[in-house]
Amino acid sequence: MDAQRIAVTVVSGFLGAGKTTLLNRMVRRAEGSRLAVIVNDFGELNIDAAIVSEVTDAVYSLQNGCICCTVQEDLLAQLTSLTQMQPRLERIVIECSGVSDPQRIVQTLAYPQLRSQMQLDMVITVVDATRHLQLDGEYARLARAQVAAADLLLLNKTDLVSDQQLQALRDTLGARTRIHVSVQADLPDALWLDSDLDLEPRALKPLTRVSTDDHSEMFSSWLWQSTTALNIERLRGWLQALPTEVFRVKGLVVLEPGTQLHWLQHVGTRSQFSPATEDARATGTRLVFIARRGFEGWDALGQGLEQCQVAEASRT
Numbered sequence: 428m429d430a431q432r433i434a435v436t437v438v439s440g441f442l443g444a445g446k447t448t449l450l451n452r453m454v455r456r457a458e459g460s461r462l463a464v465i466v467n468d469f470g471e472l473n474i475d476a477a478i479v480s481e482v483t484d485a486v487y488s489l490q491n492g493c494i495c496c497t498v499q500e501d502l503l504a505q506l507t508s509l510t511q512m513q514p515r516l517e518r519i520v521i522e523c524s525g526v527s528d529p530q531r532i533v534q535t536l537a538y539p540q541l542r543s544q545m546q547l548d549m550v551i552t553v554v555d556a557t558r559h560l561q562l563d564g565e566y567a568r569l570a571r572a573q574v575a576a577a578d579l580l581l582l583n584k585t586d587l588v589s590d591q592q593l594q595a596l597r598d599t600l601g602a603r604t605r606i607h608v609s610v611q612a613d614l615p616d617a618l619w620l621d622s623d624l625d626l627e628p629r630a631l632k633p634l635t636r637v638s639t640d641d642h643s644e645m646f647s648s649w650l651w652q653s654t655t656a657l658n659i660e661r662l663r664g665w666l667q668a669l670p671t672e673v674f675r676v677k678g679l680v681v682l683e684p685g686t687q688l689h690w691l692q693h694v695g696t697r698s699q700f701s702p703a704t705e706d707a708r709a710t711g712t713r714l715v716f717i718a719r720r721g722f723e724g725w726d727a728l729g730q731g732l733e734q735c736q737v738a739e740a741s742r743t
Contacts (some may be wrong), residue, residue: 432546433510434518436619437532441562441570442675442717443694445583449553449612450522461517463487463503463509467524468743491556503535510544519545525675525717526646527673528569528669529576534671541727542688547704549619552577553612554595556588558695566719567647577617579605586610646674649725650734654711657684660698662737667696679703681738 436453440446454464465487472534487505497726502521509519523529529550534545552573562570574580583595593608600606607618659682666676676693680700689700692712715727 432544433516434548435545436518436548437520437529437538437550438520438553439527439550439573439576440523440525441555441559441566442620443558443692444525444553444555445581445612446525446553449551449581449583449614451613452558452612453520453619455520455609457620457625459603461498461514463516463519464513465505465519465521467502467522467527469650481724483721502532503538504544506535510541513535518548524712526569528572533576533723549578550576551579551581551614551619553581553583554596554600555694556582556585556593556676559596569645575602581612581614582606582608583612584610604693606704619727638729645720647720647722649716649718651714651716651729652712653732653736654681656681657712657732657735657737658664658737660684664700665731665735666693666698669728670718670722670724671695673716673728674719676714680714681712 438450438453450464450466454462463486467625506519509516521532523532529552533547533550535541536545554570554574559570568735569710582593582596588596605618607614611710657680662680669676674694676691678691680689680691681687682689682700688703690703692699692701714732716725717723
């Protein structure tokens with residue numbers, strides 16, 4: 428790695444694969460270094476940036492669009508600004524939204540105003556071992572593009588699949604020299620921080636023409652907000668019965684007796700609740716749902732959430 432240029436690591440992966448968990452681990456382990464994080468979230472709220480900001484102040488948010496499509500110019504402007512920071516940054520980590528093709532971010536780094544300032548270190552794609560093989564159609568093609576762009580594949584949630592299922596996933600991914608099997612997105616420091624690791628920095632290819640299609644249009648999103656506390660048992664049961672068209676649910680939830688605020692991360696039939704910091708306690712429940720294009724069940728989801736509330740309240 429050229430010491431005169433800022434190292435850039437791109438974190439990619441389909442919705443719910445575990446990118447934010449990985450990013451939090453990376454930020455904690457890089458403590459003491461001059462690190463900045465760019466987080467892109469698809470939806471009306473940048474939940475991922477809010478979660479990471481509990482760990483570090485050096486978070487820059489690009490929201491409500493796909494980092495490689497509708498907000499690509501914003502990414503270029505943000506990166507240009509970061510090159511001017513003093514003291515000079517040592518590393519930038521870019522977390523793509525789950526709807527992004529990281530190859531377009533790689534091409535952004537090849538712009539002339541960035542090439543002399545930054546060096547792409549690697550693209551890490553997080554793969555959900557429980558869901559990757561279940562994706563179909565255009566969603567499977569997007570996931571394959573994320574895998575194809577990777578220098579390192581992090582096979583995540585491997586504790587939730589059998590040895591046979593894990594082998595089937597490996598067979599589908601093909602022969603790759605760098606695959607790390609993980610639980611809770613645990614990535615050894617040597618695979619991304621060790622400057623003595625025998626790994627050539629990734630070469631930036633000349634810019635080529637790519638499709639201008641906004642593949643974020645493959646997805647639809649919806650925001651639900653409330654100040655009324657939710658019953659956690661009713662909420663857990665309701666989440667487990669969500670339609671398969673819903674890929675992802677994440678956000679803040681107020682749980683009864685109304686003073687407990689938690690981050691909610693839901694994928695498939697699994698939900699994870701973790702306490703939020705005091706700074707978030709005045710905001711109330713804010714949940715972002717991401718589903719297949721054309722999903723029309725938002726009203727039914729709103730009615731279901733109202734039934735999870737401790738007291739009757741109007742949906743906002």
